[in-house]
Structures are given as structure tokens and as C-alpha cells.
Amino acid sequence: MTPVTIGLISILIFFIFLLLRMPVSYTMLISGIIGISLLNSPTVALKVAATEIYTSFSTYTLSAIPMFVWMGFLALYGGIGAKLFHFAYRTVGHLPGGLAIAAQGAAGLFGAISGSNTATAATIGSLAVPEMRKHHYNNSLSTASVAAGGILGVLIPPSTLFIIYGIASEQSVGKLFLAGIIPGIILMILFMIMVYILAVRNPELAPAGEKSTWSERYQSLKGGLWEVSVIFALSMGGLFAGWFTPTEAGAIGAGGVLVLTLLTKKLSWEGLKSSLFDTLRTTAMIMLLIASAVVFGRLITMSRIPFEIGGWVESLVLPSFVIMALILLIYLILGFFMDALALILLSIPIFFPVVVNTLGYDPIWFGVIIVLVAAMGVITPPVGVNVYIIKGVVKDVSVEEIFRGIWPFLIMIMVLVALLMAFPEIATFLPNLLG
Template sequence: MDANMLAVLGIVVLFTLMFLRLPISFAMMIVGFFGVLIYASPRAAYNLLSADLWNQFSSYSLSVIPLYIFMGEIIFRTGVTEKLFQSAYKWVGHFRGGMASTTILASAGFASISGSNSATAATMATMSLPELDKYKYNKALSTGSIATGGTLGIIIPPSTVLIVLALQMELSVRDLFVASIIPGIFLTLLLIVTVLGLCRLYPDYGPSGERSNMKERINSLKDVIPIGLLFLFVIGGLYLGWFTPTESGAFGAFGAIVLSLLMKKLTWERFKSAMAGTLKSAAMVLMLVVAAMVFGRFLAITRLPFTVAEWVGQLPVQPIVVLCAVLLIYIIGGSIMDALGFLIISIPIFYPMVIALGYDPVWFAVLLCVVTSLGAITPPVGINAFIVQGMTPDTPITTVFKGTAYFFVTYIIFISLLIMFPQIILVFV
């Protein structure tokens, strides 16, 4: 069989297995192994599962993933996120739409220590929904702001998705973390402006809350500032070259434990829960990364990605047209399956093609992270929308998607700005 046809057949089999609800990592491993076995030789396939798999699992660079996950788990289990929400409300809650703005602002804060969109959405839904209902917020706006705020979890560093992208694309974790800071802050502000604009047009959507005095606002920062300082130390030290990404993760995890102990928030039960959560999340991510190596090796020997890159490079269209088509595929892909899973599957196919068009790899990696996060709030299977709906079963999923639609235009504007002005991403890289 022709190599390219075999690769295409392998991709079809992969998606078939996924739709049959086989875990993505297992599906990639099976297709990659049998693809190499058929196209190359049984010896090459067995070597892929022995030597190559061992080398990937024993890679020092992979240790950064469980370290950052553990840091987020410790902070989450000790209840600091509740203080984060309360502090944000003290500062912006008195505006019309302030409670929804608080949710987005708190989501950005939690995202900076979580690195997960689903965890951010679930946490904010638990804390925000009762308060939003108490102030009689429009249901679509309240659920939509929670689901959309959760998307910041994979954009603002330290993001697990950015780490995986760095490993897959052979880029610097430091560069991706630094490059995503300004876009993460910019997107947070745009989402807040969207909420405030909607509530100005429709005042009954988001009534204003109680105004806090300056003393109350300053006091609310007491439990938040230490976490902010930890974040600045971890990311700042990485940027300044004080330590490597893995050392940064280790400092972050150790710092989170020390801070939690000093604040008397860490119990033995919470520590065990954080360890269990870390093991579960890290195992899932590491399996995805290793399975992607097996699948990517299969695609590489068939040369399908390079054939596609060469074909696209000869098309009589501007590179921006091809880029927009690729981004549209990522929006659709992110809407029907887990963002990280789709990224890992598709990077071996699209990354060589886009780089062949002359685009900066760091810029493209951060742009992909933003675009795929949009899929988490897009029908039919926007995972964040279903997480929020699960927290308020009386609310139809259509209402949640109506709420996320308010922010869809904001996202498109933001993505367009990143394309038109690449320096928004690359200014500090």
C-alpha cells in the first residue's frame, strides 16, 4: 500500500477507535504500533514499544508535568481559590456585571496555578453559581462567564497544555510560558470588558453588588498576595534563567506546600487528596505524550506531514488563507473532543506545514493554545459548558451555550489581533 494512503487509513482508524470511546492514548498507541509494523517491519514496531518507549518515559523533561500539576493541586485543596474569588469581588463586584467579572478575574488567578480549563471551570462554578443566583444574574450570562473564564486555564502559565506543546514541537517551555503571559492578561481584560458591555446594554443581566471600601479591598489581598508572589517567583525565575522548567516546577510545588503550611491550610487528608489528584492527572497527560510519540513516529516514516507541507506550499493562495483554514480545523476539533487530545493528534500533521509557510513556531504554539481553548465552549461538545451545566442541572445546556456565544465574538477579535500583531505574543521572547 502507498505510504500516504496507509497514513490516511491510520488516521481514519484512530478517529474510529476514539468515537468507539477507546481512550485517546490507547488509540494512538495501537494505530502507531500496527502502522509501523505494517509499513516498516515487526522488528521496528517492537523496538518502538521497547527502547523508544523507555527513552520517552525516562526523559527528564517529562518530570515538569507532575510538578506543576502538584503545585496546582496543593493550592486548590487548601481552599485559597475561595479567598481569590472573595478578593476579586471586593475590587470589581460593585460594578454592574461585577459578579460575572469577578468570576473571570478569579478564573485567571486560579488558571495561573491550575493549568487546566476543566478544573478552572469546575472550581469557579462551585464558588460562583450560588453568588450569581443570589444577585439574580441572567442565567446565560452567569453560566457563560464561568465556562468561558475556565478557558483561561490552558492559556495562562504554568499551563499543562503549553508544556506538552513544547515537548511535542521541541520548543522551550520557558519561551512558551513567557509568550503566553501578555495574551492571557489581554484576553482576561477583553472578557471582562465584554461582560461590562453586555450589562450596560442590558442592565437586568447583571445587577451591581455591594461596594467595598479601600481598607476591605487591601485586607482581602492578605491570603492572595503570597500565591501571587509564588507565581511571580516561579515564572520570573524561569524567565530570568535562575532555574530550568523542571526546577521551576519543583520550586513551585515546594513553595505551595510551605505557603499552605504557614497559612495553616494543609492537613494530611488534603495532602493525600492532592497526591491522588496529581497521580491521576499526570498519568493521563504522560500517557498522551508517550502515545503521541508512537503515533507521530508512524506518521513520520510514511512522510504524510511533509507531503502535506510540500503540497500546501505550492498552492496558489496566500499563507494567511492556509493558516485560517488550519485554525478553523482546530476550533472544530476542540469542540468535539478534549483540547489536549486533539492537539497531540494533530500537531504531527499541521505543525510542519505551518512552519514551512514561514510562521514563528512559538507564536503558532501559543495561537494554537488560544484557538483550541475556544473549542471548549463551542457546541456540540464544548467540555467547559457541560461541566458548568453539570453543576446546575436545572439549566438547559442550550442556555449555557447561549452564554458562551456572548464571548465567541470576543475570542474571534482576540485571535484576529494575535494574527495581525504577532508581537503581542513575541514581545518578551
């Protein structure tokens, strides 16, 4: 068999294991070992796997992951999310759909210290959905809006997905963080616009709330917003200025959240223990995924599949944006069945050389695009992890009802993808400006 045939067989084995509901990390690891064994020998495959796993776990850059993950969980258990939602509600709660609009604003602000779609959805969902139900919001709209808002947690820096993409593609994590700021803000505004349109067209879906006084708005401003500003300025500001590495920025951010939540007496002993336990569990999952993906990536490279795809793409008489659209369609389809993190790790060895080397697209721009498209999988059936998180918050609303409300927000994500395709400067402006 040719190397390409062996590579394709290994990919087929991967999807078979996936359909059998084997954990993605084990699926990539076993498929990679099988493929390398067929290409060389079982001894070589096991040596490659052992070397890559050890190298992945001992990489200094990956130590940024537990730092940013812990920062997010400290913010979750330290009550910062509640303050942010209160501020957003006081600001826009009086508009049609105001509570759902406030939830998007709070999700965007919380994303600036979270880096996780699940933490953002869980935090804002537990606060916003009960409040929206109290004001007789439509169940489908209220739950879906918060599930979709969780995506802002991986687009607005810091973002775990950007860290993973940066490490896997050898791109600057700082530049990726910068590239995600403007698209993240635009997506937040698009979500707000969609909620407003739906509420204006049918006021029964999302009635307007009470209008707050300027004094109440000022008091809410002194809540979580200053904390987020301080933490973001310390960690992200130092990273963008070149003072810190990503790992140091994560450590400073986590330390800042810890100090602030302890000073304000919002973090209990139980909350601290829960944040450490959740960070350990999440970090272990991410690290195993990365190590397994590296082994699988070695197989893909050895099989020469990326080179064959690159040659095939070069032979196509199609504009590059059409080929790019087809690649994004593949991401969208795979996102229905795979978690965003696993999808990015799996696809980078295959598509990154094609998009960057063959089609000539900017690697930082591509990072924003695939993080955005892959993140759509967290709100689409059947995986839709954010939907299941919100289902856990509101147990009497069915999963099907939440998924029905997702489609308007998917449209807004596709609008942003189209904008990024037409105007790449949306993502590349800040990285180019700050160098």
C-alpha cells in the same frame, strides 16, 4: 500501497476508534502500531512502540508536568481560589455584571498558579456561580462566563498545554510561558468587556453588586493576591531569569504553595491526600497520552504526510495567512470532538512542519495560537469539558443552557486570534525582549 496511503488509512482508523468512544491515548497508540506494521512489520511496530513509550516515560523534561499539576491542585484544596475571588469581588463587584467580571479576574489570577483549565473552572465556578445566583444573575451567563474563564488557566503561565507543546515541538517552555502572558491578560480583559456589555444592554442578566469600601478592598488585597505573587515570582520569575529549569520551577512552585497553605492552616490532611491522588491520576493520563502521541507521530513522519502537505501548500497560489486561517479552521472543527491536549499532540507532527518550515511562522507564536484555538474545545459542544464541570457545580442548570451562554465568549476568543494573526508581536514581544 504508498506510505502516504497507509498514513491516511491509519488516520481514518484513528477517527473510527474515536467515534466508537475509545480513549484517545489507546486510539493513537493502536492506530500508530497498525500503520507502522503496514509500513514495515508487526515486529518493527511493537519495537518502535516499546522504545518510544519507555523513552517518553523516562524523559527528565516531562517531570515538570506532575510538579505544575500538583501546584494547581494544592492551590485548589488550599483555598487560594476563594481568596482570589473575594479580592476580585471587592474590587469590581459593584459594576454591572461585577460578579461575572470578578470571576474572570479571579480565573486569571488563579491561572497564574494552576496551569489547568479544569482546575480553574472547578475552583472559580464553585465560588462564583452560587454567589451570582444569589444576586439573581441569569443562569446561562453566570455558568458560561466561569466555564469560559477556565481557559485562562492554560493561557496564563504556568500552562500544562504549553509544556506539552514545547516538548513535542522541541521549543523552549520558558519562552512559551512568556508568550502566553500578554495574550492571557488580553483575553481576560476581553471577557470582562463582553460581560460588561451584556450587563449594560440588559441589567436583568447581571445586576450590579454592593460597592465595597476602600478598607474592605485593602483587607481583601492581603488575602490570596500576595500568595499568588510570591509563588509566581518564585517559580516563574526564576524560570524566566534562567535560574531554574521548568522541572525545578514546578517543584519550587508546588513547594511554595504547600508551605503557604500549611502556614495559613488552609490545607487539611484530607485536602493534601486529595491533591496527591488527583495529581497522580492526571499525570498518568497526560503521560500515556504523550507516549501514545509519540508513536502516532512516528507513523505520520514515516508516512511522509507532512512532507506531502508541505509540498502541496507551497504549490498553492494563496497568501500564507489564508492557509494559516484554513489550518486554524481545522483545529476549531476538531476541537468540537477532541480534548485540547489530545488535539495538540495529534496535530503537531502534521501541521508544525508546514506552519514553521513551509509558511515561515514563528514556532513560539504558533504555540500560543494553537493552545488558544485548541482550548476553545473545552467550552464547545459536544466535548466541552469545562461546561460539564460547571454542570457538576450547578446541577439544576442544564448543559444546553450553559452552552447557549458560551457564544459571546467564543467571539472574544476569535477576536484575540485575529489580533494575534494581525500583530504576532503580542505573543513574541516578551520572549524576544527577555531572550
